[in-house]
Amino acid sequence: MSSMLHYQPEWVREDFIDFIAEKVNPLWAWKRVKAMIVAIEPLSPDFFKIQLRPNQNFKSDALTAGQSILVTVVIAGVRQQRSYSVIEQLKNGDLIIAVRAQGIVSKRLTQMPIHQVVELSQPQGEFLLQSNDQSRLLIASGSGITAIYSLLKQALRQDESDSPIQIDLIYFSRDQAFHVELQQLAEQHPHFHYHFINTSEIQQHLDLELLKKMTPHFQTATTYACGAQPMMYSLNQIYRDLNLQDRLKQEYFHIHVDENLPAQAVTFLRAQQQFQADRNLLESAEQAGLRPAHGCRIGICNTCSCTKVSGSTKNIITGEIDHGNNTQIKLCVSQAVSPVVINL
Ligand code: FES
Helix, strand or coil: CCHHHHCCCCCCCCCHHHHHHHHHHCCCCCCCEEEEEEEEEEEEEHHHHHHEEEECCCHHHHHCCCEEEEEEEEEECEEEEEEEEEEEECCCCCCEEEHHHHHHHHHHHHCCCCCEEECCCCCCCCCCCCCCCEEEEEEEEHHHHHHHHHHHHHHHHHHHCCCCCCCEEEECCCCCHHHHHHHHHHHHHHCEEEEEEEECCCCCCHHHHHHHHHCCCCCEEEEEECCCHHHHHHHHHHHHHHCCCCCCCECCCCCCCCCCCEEEEEECCCCCCEEEEEHHHHHHHCCCCCCCHHHCCCCCCCCCCEEEEEEEEEECCCCCCCCCCCCEEHHHHHHEEECEHHHH
């Protein structure tokens, strides 16, 4: 097999080699990253830890806490990708992701048999710990805990050697996923303060009062946040009002468009196609039968970046409106608020 992999005449195509290789071993591939599911374990009734054993093509040394991987699942013959934070990398190189059984792709992933092989991307994303923080405030809601958990573990590991700095975690969740482990970590590390808000019991949203009450020093901390859109929206508003945007590092999940905005005509200039968009521009284009390049679908990987020639778009994450001509936008997190022309 290895001699075949090193023999690369011009006419030998990668997909042909992979086709032959996977007949021998489903994990083998020339360049592609594949991984075998080796364990699936429930964290709560609908949240599962999945252990993946990647092949030799995965760049494990490049993986940093807070990054994610795209997992490709084939459903009814169609390749579908979703992004998941790597919550842990084991000593043997196995990757642990946590997946909520929501939506067709994630649900399918949590139901896959052990030893099933899936395709992965290399590590991606820039949601990483900074080195010079005075103190750290981590904020998570729902599935956003996966990226935050990975940053927390990294921060606690660093603190073993350096002088520890205060870490606070505010976690909004309707279930107990990660809760017991986080409580234990808080007991073991006196400089880590854990604030759990069980949203199935109390109606509490993120606001300035809550931030001040739980973390009076939050304005001097570096804040890392990942969660559902309403929480992220409030957080952005608070930090904007206080002129603290520089202290806020963020990652998003569950991106929804503003349903009160009317559909707009969108033109893909080079493809000479026009369609009505009432969702994010990526989904609307796909609905119209177009296939723009994409990866994560949540604004992380930049694959869907393109030039907006004219028109106004709303950034679904930050709420900012971009009226400029010839500006870069990401299709997956942009909604048209006027007729828009895209250079695609
Ligand atoms: S698909 Fe990754 S940023 Fe849009």
